[in-house]
Amino acid sequence: MWISDFINLFFPEVCMGCDRSLTTGEQIICTTCRSEIPMALTHLDKDDKVKELFFARVNVETATSLFYYEKIGVVQQLIHHLKYRGHEEVSSFLGKWMAAELQNDPAFQDIDLVIPVPVHPKRRAKRGYNQVDGFGKELAAALGSRFRESVLIKKRNTINQAQLGQVKRSDETQSPYDLVEKIEPGTHVLLVDDVITTGTTLALCAKELHKNPDIKISIVTMAISV
Structure with missing residues (x-):
């Protein structure tokens, strides 16, 4: 045995x-x-709920989420285990699940670089990992692209987005993110995160990435809050 x-x-x-x-x-x-589990895969719908969040905020090629996130349910439990109970393996598990959905999708065939939304060093030290790294690595492997977590940093440790009200969550005037590495022109970046609510976090990260000239950005998350 x-x-x-x-x-x-x-x-x-x-x-x-x-x-x-x-x-x-x-x-x-x-x-x-x-x-x-309530599947989302919003990029397959005419009214893409994820991409719609970025309209008039930042240019996004395509966007999608794997699941719909509800306050009570299996998805909430998975994310809770990933972020607060040390189960880093959930990230790779969800990455493989999403990879199976996207690896033959034409909209994601020219992805060159996968970048995770960064967490503040103090939060990463406390948790022991960035909860979206495994997710991003699985997507990069399936799409034949590179995974690079050093492009963006989070310079200010903000309050958990889930604890903020709608107005504060949507504040995009003072970004806690910084671009610290250059990206080659013509690169198609896939920006990944866990749960998207208002899209503020991803919009701020995308704006930093767009400081690199002539790049494209697409977005994939584990879930979208409903």
């Missing part, structure tokens, strides 16, 4: 959506929870 089998015998892995024990072939969430 392998050590992992021995551990699972006494401490079986449980679904992060419902806390039931996972069975053979299941990872992170059980089959039942997986079937209940």
